[in-house]
Amino acid sequence: MFSIEHITHLIDAWLYGNLPPTLALLIECLIVGLAAITLFAVLGLVLVLMERKVSAHMQIRLGPNRVGPGGMFQTVADTLKLAMKEGLTPDGADKFLFNLAPYLVIVVSMMILAPVAFAKGVQLWDLNIGVLYVTAISSLSVIGILMAGWASNNKYSLLGAMRSGAQIVSYELSAGMSLISIVVLTGSLRISDIIASQQNGWWLFKGHIPAVISFAIFIIAVTAETNRAPFDLAEAESELTAGFHTEYSGMKFALFFLAEYVNIFIVCAIAATLFLGGWMPLHIGNWAGFNHVMDYIPSSIWFVGKVFSLIFLIMWFRWTFPRLRIDQLLRLEWKYLLPISMLNLLLMTLIAINGWHF
Amino acid sequence: MAFLNKYISDVFGAVRSLLKGMRLTGYYFTHRREIITQQYPDNKEQMHLPERFRGEVVMTHDANNEHACTGCTACELACPNATIKIITKFDISPEGKKKKALDTFVYHLELCTMCNLCIEACPTDAIKMAQTFEHSVTDRSQLTKKLNKPGSKIREGIE
Amino acid sequence: MSASALMFYILSAFILGAGLLAVTTRKIFRSAIWLLFSLTGIAGLYFWLQMEFVAAVQIVVYVGGIVVLIIFSIFLTQRSGMELPVPARGRILFSALAALAGFALAFTLIMGYHFQPWEGGAPLQGGMLAAGAAAGPVEAGGASIGNIGTQLLSADQGGYLLPFEVVSLLLLAAMIGCIVIAMKVKSADK
Numbered sequence: 001m002f003s004i005e006h007i008t009h010l011i012d013a014w015l016y017g018n019l020p021p022t023l024a025l026l027i028e029c030l031i032v033g034l035a036a037i038t039l040f041a042v043l044g045l046v047l048v049l050m051e052r053k054v055s056a057h058m059q060i061r062l063g064p065n066r067v068g069p070g071g072m073f074q075t076v077a078d079t080l081k082l083a084m085k086e087g088l089t090p091d092g093a094d095k096f097l098f099n100l101a102p103y104l105v106i107v108v109s110m111m112i113l114a115p116v117a118f119a120k121g122v123q124l125w126d127l128n129i130g131v132l133y134v135t136a137i138s139s140l141s142v143i144g145i146l147m148a149g150w151a152s153n154n155k156y157s158l159l160g161a162m163r164s165g166a167q168i169v170s171y172e173l174s175a176g177m178s179l180i181s182i183v184v185l186t187g188s189l190r191i192s193d194i195i196a197s198q199q200n201g202w203w204l205f206k207g208h209i210p211a212v213i214s215f216a217i218f219i220i221a222v223t224a225e226t227n228r229a230p231f232d233l234a235e236a237e238s239e240l241t242a243g244f245h246t247e248y249s250g251m252k253f254a255l256f257f258l259a260e261y262v263n264i265f266i267v268c269a270i271a272a273t274l275f276l277g278g279w280m281p282l283h284i285g286n287w288a289g290f291n292h293v294m295d296y297i298p299s300s301i302w303f304v305g306k307v308f309s310l311i312f313l314i315m316w317f318r319w320t321f322p323r324l325r326i327d328q329l330l331r332l333e334w335k336y337l338l339p340i341s342m343l344n345l346l347l348m349t350l351i352a353i354n355g356w357h358f
Numbered sequence: 359m360a361f362l363n364k365y366i367s368d369v370f371g372a373v374r375s376l377l378k379g380m381r382l383t384g385y386y387f388t389h390r391r392e393i394i395t396q397q398y399p400d401n402k403e404q405m406h407l408p409e410r411f412r413g414e415v416v417m418t419h420d421a422n423n424e425h426a427c428t429g430c431t432a433c434e435l436a437c438p439n440a441t442i443k444i445i446t447k448f449d450i451s452p453e454g455k456k457k458k459a460l461d462t463f464v465y466h467l468e469l470c471t472m473c474n475l476c477i478e479a480c481p482t483d484a485i486k487m488a489q490t491f492e493h494s495v496t497d498r499s500q501l502t503k504k505l506n507k508p509g510s511k512i513r514e515g516i517e
Numbered sequence: 518m519s520a521s522a523l524m525f526y527i528l529s530a531f532i533l534g535a536g537l538l539a540v541t542t543r544k545i546f547r548s549a550i551w552l553l554f555s556l557t558g559i560a561g562l563y564f565w566l567q568m569e570f571v572a573a574v575q576i577v578v579y580v581g582g583i584v585v586l587i588i589f590s591i592f593l594t595q596r597s598g599m600e601l602p603v604p605a606r607g608r609i610l611f612s613a614l615a616a617l618a619g620f621a622l623a624f625t626l627i628m629g630y631h632f633q634p635w636e637g638g639a640p641l642q643g644g645m646l647a648a649g650a651a652a653g654p655v656e657a658g659g660a661s662i663g664n665i666g667t668q669l670l671s672a673d674q675g676g677y678l679l680p681f682e683v684v685s686l687l688l689l690a691a692m693i694g695c696i697v698i699a700m701k702v703k704s705a706d707k
Contacts, residue, residue, distance in 0.1 A: 022520045058383040062395040097550060129569045129662055136573040139581025143553060146588050150546050162592055169585060189662055320383040321376065336369065 004300055005121030032124055036110055040262055045075045047261040050308075051315055058319040085250035090153060093247065097151035102248065102255035105144035109262045111137045115191050116269045119279045119300035123191065130191035131183055134270055135176050138225065141263065142168040145227075145234065145244050148256070152247040160243025163326055164234030168225055170333040175221035177341035178214035181348040182207075182274045185357060191273060198277035201284060206357050210347045215275045217341050222267035223314055224329070226260060230321035231329060268310035272303065276310075279303040412472040413491040415442075415465055417484055417505040424513040425506055427484035429460035436479035441469040459512055463505040467493060482516055524565060532558035540612075543600045546591055553584045570662045 011031070015024040049064070049072070056063025064071030089095055115130040117123040127133060142165055149161020183189055185207055186197045197203075203211050224231035235243035245256045272278060279299035283291045324332065351357050386392050396405055419425050429446040447461035463485075477485055485505070495501060532555050539551035556579040563572030672678045 025520065054387070057387045057390075057393070060386050060392050060394050062393060062397070094544070094547070097547065127569050129573050132573045132577075132662075133569065136576040136581065139577060139585075140557070142585060143550075143580070143588075146585070146592075147550060150588075150592070158592065162589070165585060165589060169581075172581070316380060316383065316387075320379045340369070 004119050008122060036113055036124075039113075040106075040110070040258060043265050044258040044261055045079065047265065047311065048075045048078070048257075050311070051261075051318075054312065054315045055319045058316070079254065082254040083251055087250035087252050088247075090247050092153040094151040094153065097147050098247070099252070101144050101148035101151060102252045102259075104147065105141060105259040106255050106262075108137060108141045108144060109259050109266060111140075112263075112266045116266065117191050117195060117273060117278050117303070119298070119303055122300070126190060126192050129189045131179050131189045131194070131270075131274070134266075135172065135179065138263075138267075139168070139172055141259075144259075148248070149244040152244070154247050156240040156242070156246045157244050160234045160240045160246070164227055164244060166326075167227070167231060167233060167329060170330060171221045171224040171231075171337075174217050174333060174337040174341045175225060177338070177345055178218035178221065179270075179274060181210065181214040181341075181345050184345070184348050184352045185211075187352075191278070194274060195278040195280055198280050199283060200286070202275065202277040202280070202282070204275045207348065208351065208357065210344050210351060211275065213344045214341065214348065215271070217337055217344070218271055218275070219310070219313065221333075221337065222271065223317055224333070226263045226267060228260070228264065228314065229318040230323050232323060233326055233329060264311055264314060265307065268307045268314065269303075271310055272306035276306045277302075278306075407489050407491075411489050411491075412474060412487040413489050414467055414472075414487070414493065415470065415476060415485050415505065416488040417463060417507075418486060419507055419510055420513065422513075423507060423510045425460075425484055425510050426482040426513055426516050427460045427463060427506065428482060428512065428516060429458055430481065432479045432481060433476035433485065436475045438473065438475065439469050439471065441466045441471075442476060460506055465503045465505050466501065467503060468498060468501040521565075525562075528558055528562050528565060532562065543603070545594075545601060546588070549584060549587045549591060552587070553580055556580055556584065570665055 012028070015027055019027070052074070053063045053071070055061075064074035067073045067077050089098055112134055114125040115123065115127060115133055117126075145164045145168075146161045149157040149159075149164070152158075182194065182203055185203060186194045188194060188197075198206075200206075204215055205211075207214075227234045233243075234240075235245070240246070245253055248256060277283075279302050281291070281294035281297060281299070281302050283294060396407075398405060417425050417427060429444055431444045431446075434442045434444050443464040443466075444460065445462040445464065446458050448456045449459040451457050472487070474487060477487060493501070535551045535554035535558060539548050539555060542548050542551060556575065560572045560575040560580070563569070563575055668675070669677050669681055
């Protein structure tokens with residue numbers, strides 16, 4: 001049967017069989033890098049189109065419908081336009097940091113991609129602290145935003161960057177807490193272990209109500225961490241023109257835009273991995289027949305399906321809820337999400353110790 | 359304890375109201391027939407304009423080429439940006455009495471914001487908003503219109 | 518020179534270069550960014566040593582916490598966008614001496630420690646594409662997160678329970694202090 005795992009093993013064996021190990025490793029790194037960049041480009045195109053279509057239909061509009069069948073090539077046209085635009089650097093800006101910031105943001109998103117398991121056996125780096133690695137690296141992304149805000153030498157950018165910093169630093173806590181509650185159940189930080197532990201059912205269902213609560217908190221917190229509406233104070237078109245990327249144009253702006261969408265994909269992939277079993281098909285306890293039928297659907301399709309339904313959920317949030325004020329945003333985190341997730345973690349620990357989960 | 363009760367009910371109330379909002383957008387998302395976009399100019403033939411769409415101010419004339427405007431200038435006073443200018447004249451009635459009447463209703467379409475205040479101000483319902491919207495012309499002066507038709511006069515019995 | 522050694526030298530050069538730029542640049546924000554790069558490079562070095570947990574903690578604490586705090590304080594400082602004046606010569610001399618003394622101390626300490634030669638083969642292993650196959654980190658080396666956790670909370674010989682509790686007490690005190698400072702005092706006459 002067709003599987004990506006099989007192909008990667010073939011490539012791996014062939015390279016190591018015919019080339020010196022260092023060269024083979026280098027070529028593999030190159031392949032992985034190219035694959036990641038391709039994934040980024042495709043994700044950018046697909047997610048932007050999806051966002052525009054979803055938003056249009058939620059606002060009783062049609063959305064892009066002129067370029068290609070059903071507007072399918074609209075984002076391709078947009079990308080071409082952006083690529084041809086001049087990448088302007090303002091005169092008063094700190095030129096080095098201004099030009100560095102978009103690349104930093106993109107590189108950080110690329111780094112988080114490493115421990116994500118795309119299908120059975122398709123994972124770049126299955127390191128033993130997978131979940132911790134994700135939280136650690138995602139805390140780096142705020143630096144790029146702060147850098148962009150400062151280097152633009154623009155008050156809107158600076159305000160946007162400060163808001164974004166306060167927001168990401170706060171919401172990281174509750175996102176981390178909800179991740180830990182699943183780690184408590186699994187007893188491992190390794191992504192492959194977490195997926196394997198969901199062989200007989202996803203944690204969202206196995207972990208009773210606390211798992212549902214931590215899933216909800218995680219989704220809210222990552223929506224805030226990726227600076228998306230209703231938490232898009234860092235950009236807040238109506239108040240700060242475009243926030244931290246006010247001064248950016250052309251491809252540099254496109255990189256910020258791309259990073260936003262790739263970050264959504266990554267956080268949804270993490271949520272799918274922890275709460276919905278990653279590439280694991282839907283298994284229910286000991287129903288052998290049902291589980292067997294579900295196994296016929298390839299694991300990559302399961303993964304992509306889960307991730308995209310979570311992305312749809314986050315888009316649904318964006319096009320339904322109004323933007324929060326900065327004090328409301330911080331109150332939501334410190335007065336509601338954090339205490340609830342702490343209590344929830346305690347409950348989860350109790351469940352894990354007593355073995356009450358299925 | 360009261361604090362805790364309020365806290366919990368706050369959380370549940372918030373979740374419920376958010377879900378309510380999501381239900382509405384979810385309904386719109388799944389029901390294509392709710393879409394209100396008009397694909398102009400592709401659908402020029404079957405285009406459907408809402409009843410309250412405001413295109414321009416027109417004066418209604420009946421079959422006898424009679425309108426209901428008394429020249430009271432209420433619309434001119436109501437207009438926020440001097441779109442309407444009413445020029446009046448004095449008619450001599452059969453009894454020999456002088457009576458104020460409309461001579462020219464000047465309407466500057468280029469100044470109009472379609473705010474509907476003139477229509478609301480009119481005591482005799484002489485003017486209304488039309489549904490036409492293709493107003494582009496090559497010369498600005500063509501946008502200044504005379505709304506009462508040539509030779510028209512006021513309908514009998516309207517004061 | 519193997520690829521692994523090459524990587525080490527690249528990382529070290531990156532760390533040292535960024536650190537040097539951090540102290541020589543005359544723009545305070547750039548200084549913070551160079552510090553950030555230096556600290557990230559150190560995290561990279563930990564990854565190279567396959568001490569993933571330490572590397573992740575390095576990033577969480579230093580990059581995500583301390584540097585962000587530094588950047589925030591720069592943002593909130595007046596006239597922080599200006600170029601800093603060149604410090605007096607005496608000051609440069611003194612700081613160079615201090616750095617040299619620190620380096621000497623670290624150098625003697627490192628030289629005094631007898632390192633055992635590495636026996637586990639090249640730290641970087643194959644199977645980047647098919648990770649499940651070959652990339653086995655050094656679990657037996659005692660650096661797995663489970664071992665670290667047990668050690669951190671064990672009261673036995675060599676356990677870190679007491680320091681852990683002391684630190685948590687310190688953090689609690691700091692937190693209460695923050696709350697006291699931020700708290701609104703209700704005026705008595707109301």
